[in-house]
Each structure stands twice: as C-alpha cells, then as structure tokens.
Amino acid sequence: MEKLITELQQTKVLHQTRRHFLQSCGFSLGALGLGSLLDSCSPTTSNPSGLSADAMSVKTPQFVPKAKRVIYIHMAGAPSQLELFDYKPELLKYHGKDCPAEFLEGKKFAFIQGVPKMLGPQGKFNQYGQSGAWISDYLPHLQTVADDITFIKSMHTDQFNHAPAQLLMHTGGARLGRPSLGSWAVYGLGSENQNLPGFIVLTSGGKQPDAGKSIWGSGFLPSVYQGVQCRTGTDPVLYVSDPKGISRDLRKQTIETINEINRQSYEDIQDPEILTRISQYEMAFRMQMSVPEVMDITKEPSFILDMYGVKPGEGSFAMNCLLARKLIENDVRFVQLFDWGWDGHGSNARDNIEGGLHEKCRQTDQPVAALLRDLKMRGLLEETLVVWGGEFGRTPMQENRNGLVMPYMGRDHHVEAFTMWMAGGGIKKGVVHGETDELGYYGVKDRVHVHDLQATILHLLGFDHEKFTYPFQGRNFRLTDVEGKLVKEIIA
Amino acid sequence: MHHPLLEVTGWPIFIGRFHPVIVHLPIGFLLILALLEIMQRFSKIRVSQDMLRYILLWSAISSTLACVAGYLLASGGGYQEMLLSNHQWQGIAVAAFSWIAWIVGADQFRKKIQSGRVFYFATLGIAVALTLAAGHQGGSLTHGEGYLTQHTPEPFRSITGMQPSPEQADNGHRITDIQQAVVYTDIVKPILERRCTQCHNASKQKGDLRMDQIAMLVKGGESGPALITGNSAQSKMILRCMLPENDDKHMPPKGKPQLTQDEILLLSWWIDKGAPAEKRVADLKISGQIEPALATIVSNANSAAPERAMKPSLFSKEIPKANVKDIEALRAAGLIVNNLSNDQHFLEVSAVNSPGFDDGECTLLTPLSEQVTWLKLAGTNITDTALSHIAALKNLSKLHLEHTAITDRGLAQLKNLTHLEYLNLTHTKITDTGLKTIASMKSLKSIYVWQSAVTDSAVAQLTRQYPKLSIVNGVNVSGLAQSIKKTDQLEATAKKH
Numbered sequence: 009m010e011k012l013i014t015e016l017q018q019t020k021v022l023h024q025t026r027r028h029f030l031q032s033c034g035f036s037l038g039a040l041g042l043g044s045l046l047d048s049c050s051p052t053t054s055n056p057s058g059l060s061a062d063a064m065s066v067k068t069p070q071f072v073p074k075a076k077r078v079i080y081i082h083m084a085g086a087p088s089q090l091e092l093f094d095y096k097p098e099l100l101k102y103h104g105k106d107c108p109a110e111f112l113e114g115k116k117f118a119f120i121q122g123v124p125k126m127l128g129p130q131g132k133f134n135q136y137g138q139s140g141a142w143i144s145d146y147l148p149h150l151q152t153v154a155d156d157i158t159f160i161k162s163m164h165t166d167q168f169n170h171a172p173a174q175l176l177m178h179t180g181g182a183r184l185g186r187p188s189l190g191s192w193a194v195y196g197l198g199s200e201n202q203n204l205p206g207f208i209v210l211t212s213g214g215k216q217p218d219a220g221k222s223i224w225g226s227g228f229l230p231s232v233y234q235g236v237q238c239r240t241g242t243d244p245v246l247y248v249s250d251p252k253g254i255s256r257d258l259r260k261q262t263i264e265t266i267n268e269i270n271r272q273s274y275e276d277i278q279d280p281e282i283l284t285r286i287s288q289y290e291m292a293f294r295m296q297m298s299v300p301e302v303m304d305i306t307k308e309p310s311f312i313l314d315m316y317g318v319k320p321g322e323g324s325f326a327m328n329c330l331l332a333r334k335l336i337e338n339d340v341r342f343v344q345l346f347d348w349g350w351d352g353h354g355s356n357a358r359d360n361i362e363g364g365l366h367e368k369c370r371q372t373d374q375p376v377a378a379l380l381r382d383l384k385m386r387g388l389l390e391e392t393l394v395v396w397g398g399e400f401g402r403t404p405m406q407e408n409r410n411g412l413v414m415p416y417m418g419r420d421h422h423v424e425a426f427t428m429w430m431a432g433g434g435i436k437k438g439v440v441h442g443e444t445d446e447l448g449y450y451g452v453k454d455r456v457h458v459h460d461l462q463a464t465i466l467h468l469l470g471f472d473h474e475k476f477t478y479p480f481q482g483r484n485f486r487l488t489d490v491e492g493k494l495v496k497e498i499i500a
Numbered sequence: 501m502h503h504p505l506l507e508v509t510g511w512p513i514f515i516g517r518f519h520p521v522i523v524h525l526p527i528g529f530l531l532i533l534a535l536l537e538i539m540q541r542f543s544k545i546r547v548s549q550d551m552l553r554y555i556l557l558w559s560a561i562s563s564t565l566a567c568v569a570g571y572l573l574a575s576g577g578g579y580q581e582m583l584l585s586n587h588q589w590q591g592i593a594v595a596a597f598s599w600i601a602w603i604v605g606a607d608q609f610r611k612k613i614q615s616g617r618v619f620y621f622a623t624l625g626i627a628v629a630l631t632l633a634a635g636h637q638g639g640s641l642t643h644g645e646g647y648l649t650q651h652t653p654e655p656f657r658s659i660t661g662m663q664p665s666p667e668q669a670d671n672g673h674r675i676t677d678i679q680q681a682v683v684y685t686d687i688v689k690p691i692l693e694r695r696c697t698q699c700h701n702a703s704k705q706k707g708d709l710r711m712d713q714i715a716m717l718v719k720g721g722e723s724g725p726a727l728i729t730g731n732s733a734q735s736k737m738i739l740r741c742m743l744p745e746n747d748d749k750h751m752p753p754k755g756k757p758q759l760t761q762d763e764i765l766l767l768s769w770w771i772d773k774g775a776p777a778e779k780r781v782a783d784l785k786i787s788g789q790i791e792p793a794l795a796t797i798v799s800n801a802n803s804a805a806p807e808r809a810m811k812p813s814l815f816s817k818e819i820p821k822a823n824v825k826d827i828e829a830l831r832a833a834g835l836i837v838n839n840l841s842n843d844q845h846f847l848e849v850s851a852v853n854s855p856g857f858d859d860g861e862c863t864l865l866t867p868l869s870e871q872v873t874w875l876k877l878a879g880t881n882i883t884d885t886a887l888s889h890i891a892a893l894k895n896l897s898k899l900h901l902e903h904t905a906i907t908d909r910g911l912a913q914l915k916n917l918t919h920l921e922y923l924n925l926t927h928t929k930i931t932d933t934g935l936k937t938i939a940s941m942k943s944l945k946s947i948y949v950w951q952s953a954v955t956d957s958a959v960a961q962l963t964r965q966y967p968k969l970s971i972v973n974g975v976n977v978s979g980l981a982q983s984i985k986k987t988d989q990l991e992a993t994a995k996k997h
Contacts, residue, residue, distance in 0.1 A: 385974025
C-alpha cells in the first residue's frame with residue numbers, strides 16, 4: 009500500500025510541468041503582455057484536433073474520395089525494376105562493359121566504388137494484356153492481371169539507404185518523428201469497423217523492415233492512429249484470448265475499472281494520450297471477439313486458399329495477402345504489408361538476382377495476383393487502392409562492393425529511377441506512366457517523386473495534400489512536407 | 501502603396517474588404533439621383549429639392565468612404581497596376597465631382613453664379629459617367645478583363661467586331677494532317693494562347709513581356725529576351741517553365757494551368773529549329789520524343805473539351821442539407837452516416853457495425869431520399885421488402901447488397917434509380933432473370949455477381965449486349981484450377997531456361 013501511495017505522489021510530481029507553473033502564474037505574467045504565449049500553453053489548446061474518445065469515428069474528407077481503403081504492399085529491401093518491369097534491351101548490349109563516366113560523376117552509391125560494369129536485364133520480357141505492359145517471366149501470375157494495373161516507371165527518391173528511404177516513402181521525411189501514410193489516413197477518415205483497428209500492419213519475410221516500427225508509427229499525431237501490427241500464423245494478436253481461469257465477464261469488469269481510473273486521471277491531467285489508452289483498452293476487448301473471427305482462414309473455401317497459395321497454419325506473405333482481403337472486406341481503412349528480403353546486392357547466396365529474387369517472386373507473385381483478382385470479383389477493387397513497390401530501385405550497373413567482383417549477380421541501391429504500380433480505387437487501368445532512358449538509369453519523362461506519389465494517394469482518399477495538416481510545434485505539418493505534386497495523368 | 505504603419509494591424513485589410521460592399525452605395529445613390537432629376541425635367545414626377553440634396557450628400561459621403569476602403573484594399577497588393585491606377589483615379593473623381601455638385605447645388609452658391617444650374621448638371625453628369633466607368637474597371641479588376649462580354653452570343657459578336665468565341669477559335673485549330681501543319685500557327689501559337697498570352701499580350705504586359713508575336717518573344721521583357729533562336733536551353737520562356745512550381749520565377753504562376761511535358765517539348769523543339777514563322781512540320785526534322793508529343797497535341801486539339809466531360813454530373817447537383825434528426829435516428833440504429841465530402845450534402849450510409857439491420861429499420865432511410873448516395877447494407881438481415889425503400893433513394897449511385905437474402909423480385913424495383921453506377925450482388929440468390937431486368941439501366945457501370953445464381957453464359961450474353969457495362973462474375977473452382985496449372989507450367993519452363 010505504501011508503495012502505491014509513493015507512486016501516486018511521484019506521478020503527481022511528474023505532471024507538475026513548466027506548463028503548470030506558467031498556468032498558475034498566468035495572471036501576473038499576463039500583465040507582462042505574455043498572455044498570447046500562455047494561450048498556446050494551456051492544456052485545452054494542446055489538443056488541437058479536438059480529440060475525444062471517439063477519435064476513430066468516421067470523418068468526412070475534403071472532397072468525394074475515389075478510394076475508401078488502401079492496401080499498401082511494401083517489398084522491403086527494394087526489388088529490381090530492371091528484372092521485373094522496366095525492360096531495357098539496350099542495357100543487354102552494354103552487359104559486362106564499363107559504366108559510362110556520366111553515370112558516376114558526382115554520384116554517391118551505397119556500395120559501388122570505382123567503375124562498375126553494366127549488368128544486362130536477367131528476366132525474359134514480354135508484353136501482356138490489352139495494354140501491352142512489359143512484365144518479365146519472374147512474375148508469371150501478375151502477367152494475367154496486367155490490364156488492372158497502372159505502372160509508374162519514373163519513380164525517384166532522395167535516399168539511398170534502406171531505413172531513411174523507407175521513412176521517406178511512408179512518412180514523407182527521411183528522419184524519425186513523422187506520422188505514416190496509414191496514420192494520416194485514419195486521422196483524416198477515421199475507421200468504419202468499430203471492432204477492428206483502422207490501420208493494420210502485417211509483416212513477412214523473416215525480419216522487420218530496416219526502419220523498424222516508425223514506418224507505421226503515428227509520429228506527432230495522437231498515438232491512437234498508429235498501425236496495429238498483427239502476427240500471422242495461429243495467434244494473430246498476442247494475449248487476445250482470455251487467460252486461464254478468468255472469465256470474459258471478469259475481463260470486462262477489469263477493463264471497465266481500469267478505464268474508469270484512466271478517465272479520472274484524464275480529468276486531472278488532460279493528457280490526450282490517456283484517451284488513446286482508454287480507447288485501446290476498449291478496442292482490445294472488442295478485438296477479442298472480432299480478430300480471431302476475421303483472422304480465421306479455416307472457413308475460406310479451399311479454392312480460395314489455392315488461389316493465394318496459402319498453406320494453413322503457416323505465416324507467410326500469401327497468408328498476409330489473404331488476410332488483407334479479409335480485413336478490407338470488413339472495412340478496415342488501411343492495411344500495410346511488409347515483405348522483407350528483396351535487397352539483391354549479389355553479396356551472398358540469398359541476396360542476389362539469380363536465386364534470391366526468383367525465390368522472392370515465387371513467394372509473392374501468385375498471392376499478389378490472387379489478391380487483385382479476389383478484390384475484383386468481390387467488387388472491392390473499385391473502392392480499394394492497391395499500391396506495390398520498394399523504397400528505391402536498383403542500379404543498371406552490377407554491384408562491385410569494395411571494388412571487387414561479387415560472387416553473385418546483384419545491383420546496388422538506386423535513387424534515380426524505379427518502378428511502382430497501383431491498381432483499383434480511382435486509378436486508371438492498364439496505363440504506363442513515365443519512362444526511363446535507354447539504360448534505365450534516369451527517368452526522362454513524367455518523373456514521379458515519392459512526395460508526388462503520396463500527394464496522389466491522399467487525393468484518391470479525398471484530401472488535398474496541401475490542405476491536409478496537423479499543427480505541431482508551432483506550424484502545420486503535412487505528409488508531403490512542402491513538396492509533392494498530384495500525378496493527374498494516372499487518376500481515372 | 502505600402503505603408504509600414506498600415507501593415508502592423510489587421511485593420512486596413514479588414515476595412516479594405518468592405519470596399520466591394522460600400523462601393524455599391526454611391527452607384528445606387530447617384531443613379532437614382534440622375535433618374536429623379538431627369539424625370540423631374542420632363543415633369544413626370546415631382547420631387548422635393550431637399551430630398552435630392554440629401555441623396556447627393558450621401559452619394560458624396562459614401563463615395564468618399566468607398567475611396568478610403570478601396571485604397572486600403574489595394575494596399576494589400578495583387579492587382580494589375582495599370583487598371584488599378586485608372587480605377588483609383590476614376591473613383592476619386594467620382595467622390596470629388598459629387599462634392600462639387602453638392603456645393604454648386606447649394607442655394608447660396610446658385611444665387612451668386614448665373615449659370616449655377618448648368619454647372620450643377622454638368623458636374624452631376626460627369627460624376628454619373630465616371631461611376632459607370634469606375635464600376636466597370638472595378639469589375640475587371642476582380643473578375644478579369646473581358647469577363648462581362650466573354651459569352652456574348654452571335655450575331656452581336658460579329659456586329660461589334662469581337663473575336664470569335666474561344667470554343668470556335670479552338671475549332672479553327674483542328675489539325676487534319678500533322679505533316680502539313682504550320683509549326684508556329686498550328687502548334688506553338690495555340691500553346692502560348694492557352695498558357696501565356698492572357699497575361700503577356702498587347703494590352704496586359706506582365707513583366708513588360710508580350711508573347712503574342714515571335715518578334716516580341718525575341719525582344720523579351722524586364723529580365724531579357726524570352727526566346728533565343730536556336731537555343732531552347734538558354735531561352736527564358738522554357739527555363740521558367742522548368743523551375744520548381746514553388747519558385748517565384750516559375751511560369752505560369754502557381755495555381756494557373758501549367759504546361760504539360762509535351763507542350764514544353766514542342767516549344768523547345770520549335771526554338772531549337774530556329775523558331776520559324778512559316779515552316780511546316782514536314783520541313784523540320786522530327787526527333788524521337790517529338791513524335792508522340794505531336795500525336796497528343798493533335799488528339800487533344802481534335803477532341804472537344806475532355807476535362808469538362810470528366811465531371812460526374814451527380815455531384816455537381818445542389819441538394820438540400822439533411823435534417824440532423826433523421827441522421828441521428830439512423831446513427832441510433834448503429835449505422836455510420838457520413839457526408840461524402842465537406843463541400844456538399846450527399847451522404848454515405850454503412851451498416852458495417854450493425855449486421856442486425858433489417859427491413860423495418862429501412863424506413864429510417866426514407867427522409868434522406870435525396871441525400872443518401874452510397875449505401876452499404878452488406879451482410880445485414882434485409883430482404884426484398886427493404887428494396888422498395890431503397891428504390892426511393894433517387895440519388896443513389898453505389899449500392900452494396902452482398903451477403904443478403906434479396907432475390908430477383910426485389911431487385912427489379914431498383915430499375916428506376918437513374919444514378920446507380922455500382923451494384924454489388926455477390927453471395928446473393930440473384931439469378932440470370934434478375935440480372936437481365938437491371939442490366940438495361942443506363943447509368944450502371946459495374947455489377948458484381950460472383951457466388952450468386954447468375955451463370956457465365958448470361959454474363960457473356962449481357963456483356964455483348966451492353967458493352968459499356970462491366971459484369972464481374974469472378975473465378976469458379978474449375979476455372980481457377982486451370983489457370984493455376986497453366987502458370988505453374990510457365991514457371992517450371994522459366995526455371996529450365
């Protein structure tokens with residue numbers, strides 16, 4: 009008991025901040041003409057979004073949205089666009105020759121040193137669908153849905169290392185601290201299904217992405233908007249089932265009591281993070297029912313499992329794709345899939361083109377194509393935006409780490425040009441946007457920066473990226489910072 | 501125009517914004533005064549002298565106030581200098597002449613000067629004429645020059661010697677054979693007219709630059725020549741377009757319609773070829789990227805206003821705001837009710853959180869018959885009865901009925917919905933008969949019938965009959981097994997290579 013009282017006292021002291029000093033001295037300081045300063049310090053305005061317990065309630069966008077939901081598939085490590093989509097027959101002619109000096113002068117690479125050799129495309133390319141999209145034989149299943157996809161071949165970014173590039177791709181800034189795309193989406197639109205989180209993250213490939221959980225974090229937005237990571241396999245959310253000997257009623261009473269205490273301390277301290285905690289307890293309780301149900305794939309017919317290539321009981325990218333469809337079907341706003349293991353440098357037996365890339369494509373090609381097909385036949389693709397891509401591209405040169413010849417075929421990180429694709433909600437079908445030069449080094453037509461892509465995704469969700477802001481540390485922040493231009497050409 | 505003192509507080513611009521309000525007072529006062537004076541001349545009516553003097557006094561006072569507010573508004577900047585200066589002096593003159601008229605109209609004054617009455621009418625006449633002129637200039641300042649007469653119909657256009665209307669002018673640029681097109685007049689000039697000459701022409705020369713003639717481009721403006729013959733990389737008219745859009749020097753200014761990549765390419769190509777005035781496309785060498793750019797320009801020039809056609813007609817409609825009580829009633833039943841967007845009153849309603857929603861509760865939708873545009877009742881307990889209520893939602897464009905007990909009979913009731921574009925009928929008992937009754941609806945764009953009783957042959961037949969309608973039936977078990985087998989084989993052969 010004594011311990012508890014000490015803790016209470018400590019907590020109270022902890023909340024006696026500079027803010028309270030200024031607040032209680034408000035009158036005399038105000039006389040000094042600092043009233044306006046105090047105004048910005050009072051706890052009522054530190055909660056600018058008017059956040060309340062129903063922070064996740066459905067909200068209205070700025071204009072009629074073309075997409076209601078998003079599935080963002082991120083291939084962490086960055087797949088090679090030159091092996092999959094960006095067909096460069098000219099590069100084959102330069103295969104094994106020294107890289108032209110113009111590609112190297114003043115450039116920085118993650119690993120390439122000196123003068124590397126060019127590396128010709130390793131996939132066999134052909135055109136598919138009525139749109140005639142170039143897709144290599146690495147992705148035989150995707151070939152069958154080519155007409156639903158719009159490719160952006162002229163993506164470019166600012167960052168050549170995984171973690172900053174992933175941060176830039178998902179939070180609009182290369183450093184930590186900003187909200188992710190999914191957080192912005194649920195902050196702006198809320199969540200429709202009250203029994204499921206609005207922003208769910210599923211990972212596969214054995215490791216987390218290099219930038220860690222920050223790429224689905226909520227940054228300076230209230231933390232209720234962060235992505236909720238679910239595990240794949242038998243138990244999607246840890247501790248979601250009732251512990252032994254504790255009935256559901258007892259669990260309910262416990263949570264209600266905890267929330268009552270939290271509500272009292274919110275009255276005291278007015279910290280919006282307490283509201284987040286309350287709503288998370290409530291959500292967790294509801295999830296005990298809904299999550300096992302939605303994550304249960306045993307009720308799926310076997311031909312659907314076959315379509316995705318899912319083996320029950322095995323956590324995999326294929327399973328995540330199937331779960332993504334089920335979550336979207338239950339009106340989850342934003343589903344983020346990360347698949348690790350695409351970093352094909354050629355430095356070892358796994359990270360290379362001839363073996364590693366083939367293996368990653370084998371694991372992911374069928375489920376991705378199945379996801380598009382499944383969403384389409386359920387009438388969900390029209391309302392759901394599907395985005396696919398890595399954090400940057402790969403060089404047209406073969407990597408020569410430390411100036412040496414590498415044991416396997418591989419390419420270094422490349423910021424100037426890479427391919428991403430989108431499909432579904434509000435996106436044109438069977439369009440190729442942008443173009444790279446003959447060797448696939450630079451984008452030469454309709455270049456699309458990461459911020460442009462983000463602006464376009466927000467537009468499809470019903471927001472003008474320049475007017476969709478959150479006040480933090482004295483200024484209004486945007487996902488696209490001060491950049492970003494809508495890619496109108498790909499919007500249906 | 502910039503007074504440091506004025507900029508410290510928000511007062512000047514606050515008062516300034518009232519200029520458009522105040523300015524209508526002297527216009528009204530002076531016109532009614534002129535009207536009364538004229539009518540009195542012709543002895544049609546009788547008005548007391550005091551009343552006329554009172555109106556004139558207020559004309560003078562209100563025009564003076566309008567001048568002050570106008571000056572404060574202009575100090576905020578952003579107006580075309582020439583036009584502004586004209587408008588300002590005309591406005592001041594209105595105030596001045598109103599005061600003069602008021603003074604010379606006074607009894608003491610009229611007694612001293614013999615032709616006082618004539619003097620009074622002259623000043624009043626000038627004040628009225630100036631009011632009209634200043635009013636027109638003010639309109640041009642806010643709406644842009646030519647706003648008033650932009651849509652003058654024929655035959656008045658030809659009679660007054662105006663240029664043909666823009667739509668007709670566009671038709672003039674229809675290109676039939678690209679090889680025979682004159683590069684400057686058929687390709688370059690229309691681009692400049694679309695993007696540049698509104699601000700850089702003979703009458704309005706922003707930055708002292710005119711872009712309506714080749715010679716004027718070469719002559720350039722404040723920051724030197726806009727065009728250097730044969731060298732697009734040094735030509736400012738190209739460089740300015742390539743700057744980031746946020747750069748102050750970027751052209752066209754932020755917010756104005758921008759040049760497309762193709763347009764910049766074509767302008768650069770024309771400059772690099774020496775900016776000829778009369779050469780045809782066939783006379784110039786066409787390099788790799790120019791060909792597709794030319795093709796796009798031709799197809800754009802020949803298709804009439806594609807952007808306007810894109811706008812969905814439904815959302816351009818104005819509808820009244822929904823009654824809050826009706827919305828709350830639906831919410832109380834557990835439904836999500838949300839505006840589609842912040843700028844209008846269309847509603848989206850979803851029963852995702854209330855699977856128990858049933859036919860009885862459907863009556864709650866009836867008061868919102870105009871507002872409900874997207875409706876999701878997937879997985880609820882509704883039956884055919886509910887569809888008679890849904891059929892009354894006249895602006896419905898998206899309807900989710902998947903996983904419900906509806907049948908063909910209920911579905912037929914939806915036939916009269918004129919805006920319905922999306923219809924989801926997956927996992928229902930709908931058959932070919934039901935599909936046939938609604939496939940003829942003109943507004944429909946996509947119907948989803950996977951896992952219903954609809955057959956593939958009916959889908960194929962209706963798809964042929966209504967090529968614009970997309971009917972999606974998805975995969976069935978056997979079809980899927982085949983396609984997986986095929987791709988597995990492909991993969992196997994790919995591995996062998």
